[in-house]
Amino acid sequence: MKRKSKVTMNDIARAAGVSQATVSLVLNQSRNIKLSDETRQRVIGVATALGYGRLSDIHAPRNQEEIALLVSSLQSYDPFIDAVSQAREAAWNNEALLTVYEYGDDTELAKNIIRQLEKRNCVGIILASPVTTLADMSDFRGCTPLPLVLLNQRDPGSPLLPSFIPDDYANAFQVTRHLLDCGATRIAHITGESWMEASRQRLAGYQAALQQAGLPCDETLVRSTNWQFNESFSATESLLRLPEPPDAIFCASDWLTIGCYQALMLNNIRIPQDMLLAGYDDQKISEQLTPPLTSIQLPYSELGRLAVEYLCNEEDAATHVTLAGRLRVRASSTR
Structure with missing residues (x-):
């Protein structure tokens, strides 16, 4: 569970001349998006040449552990997308898949998603907000036995609920x-x-x-x-x-x-x-x-990675991570 791959999807994307999203689609065997066989073979060839540690899984039956990220809303131009991207990479490197659900601030929809996740091989759930905020998570407390962490939000009324936010x-x-x-x-x-x-x-x-x-x-x-x-x-x-x-x-x-x-x-x-x-x-x-x-x-990339690794490493401490950014x-x- 804690083994880290030395070669990342970003490395493969740069060498293959494609986006990280394309690499993810190929390595996750997605057929929902039409990619040419040439692109798929190029990505797999580059991954092989770089010694990507998970390559053998591409042709193997997959029953991987899952990490669910529930986000209230998401825009492609929002810098918070970096947290999602890095969370996906961290999940893959920890031999899990990240599944993203957008629930549009509909708490009942989110709880229904969580109930469905309990029936699957889900490691834990990340409750995320694209805007750094204080949130009342009382509707989610005790609603599931699955571990919960907060990303880009925190609940002052839930000091034991782990959170990862920018400062x-x-x-x-x-x-x-x-x-x-x-x-x-x-x-x-x-x-x-x-x-x-x-x-x-x-x-x-x-x-x-x-x-x-x-x-x-x-x-x-x-x-x-x-x-x-x-x-x-x-x-x-x-x-x-x-x-x-x-x-x-x-x-x-x-x-x-x-x-x-x-x-x-x-x-x-x-x-x-x-x-x-x-x-x-x-x-x-x-x-x-x-x-x-x-x-x-x-520091959204770092926060997304830390939230996933917290779940993958089966931490149980009341962790509250607040990170400052970098002045450009x-x-x-x-x-």
Whole structure:
């Protein structure tokens, strides 16, 4: 159960010139997606050449252990997809298969899925949220004998329920500290809806960094949005109309920075010469903006892997893992 394969599906994908998803489909013998025989043979050939440890299983009858990941909702562009991808890889390396179910916040549907999983060879269940959040998991407590862990969410009322989440507080502190080190003294913060735990933690980290630097937490520099870039556009314009405008803006998501870029351009404010700018969650678009956007790369890959390994290693401790991300400094914040 604990043996790790030295060669991963990522390695095979790079060598074969295909995506990891394609490698997964071939090695899992999926026939739901039409792949050419040439592609299947190329993947198997590369896996053989690299000495992939699980290759013999491709032609063997499979009754593998399963790990189920139940997620409330999922978008392909969301950085949380990295957690799912790495969880799948970790499950495969631990001789299990990851099955993903999207239940759309329908608790009864999720409980019905769990009841079906109890009839199968299921190692455990990961209850996941694409947005870091505090959750009431009382509906799930005691509903199954299968082990449960939380991914990207935690339940303060269930201290024994293991959880794996990113540290939004530390990440926001890190971004704000970077802008201060780059010479900013009036840093604005455009955030999401205030009821969200992710928004509250990012705001708290931003404020803590300012306090540590001996700067006031000016409420006029904070703007709440509903995560839409048209709202961040309006928020940016309102910040520019202040008697003393900011010299840096920290947006609580890369998506919000799109509206910010547009508003600054229309007002002839140059990035980074006139305004430093940083985002959050390091989506693919961050490198494609002009100038490229400084952002925080969230540790979703690591968290997804750790959640799976916790179940595969049959841990029973009340584990609560909180990981900070990595600051990716780009031209938007460096003069």
